[in-house]
Amino acid sequence: MKILECKGCGHIEFDEAPDKCKVCGAAKSAFAENPTAIQKPANPAELTEGDKKHIPQIVVVKECGLIPGGCCTDVHVKVGEIEHVMTDKHLIRYIDYYLNHKFISRVWLSPEVCHPAAALHLNVTSGTLTALENCNIHGNWLSETAI
Numbered sequence: 001m002k003i004l005e006c007k008g009c010g011h012i013e014f015d016e017a018p019d020k021c022k023v024c025g026a027a028k029s030a031f032a033e034n035p036t037a038i039q040k041p042a043n044p045a046e047l048t049e050g051d052k053k054h055i056p057q058i059v060v061v062k063e064c065g066l067i068p069g070g071c072c073t074d075v076h077v078k079v080g081e082i083e084h085v086m087t088d089k090h091l092i093r094y095i096d097y098y099l100n101h102k103f104i105s106r107v108w109l110s111p112e113v114c115h116p117a118a119a120l121h122l123n124v125t126s127g128t129l130t131a132l133e134n135c136n137i138h139g140n141w142l143s144e145t146a147i
């Protein structure tokens, strides 16, 4: 899977650049392939404390009940297994959601009032959900799950 980064704002898209950046509005030409734009654990079998503080944890709640009369798939994301700090100097700036590797939403997080976490209520019952978090110091990290 190709990792494409917007040179305007750092937003990540997969495989194909959109006509316009969905975050900053930059033109398609602002996207360039950057295989290192997303951090990975050096050894996935032996995660470091830093890995555990940044890899998003995804919890899917099927039929959460918030939206009456319809399916509602509730997708909770927490960063990370060891909770990441949220201070002015070191924080999770946002959590981006993708469905089947297409960007669907960004949740911005303010350090004074937000936990390093977000939730979305989706009207789909299947697909691949990707959560990508951005730490202001340690960059982008992602997790994926089937919903």
Ligand SMILES: [Fe+2]
Pocket (backbone or CB within 6 Å): 054, 084, 090, 091, 135, 136, 137, 138
């Ligand atoms: Fe961090």
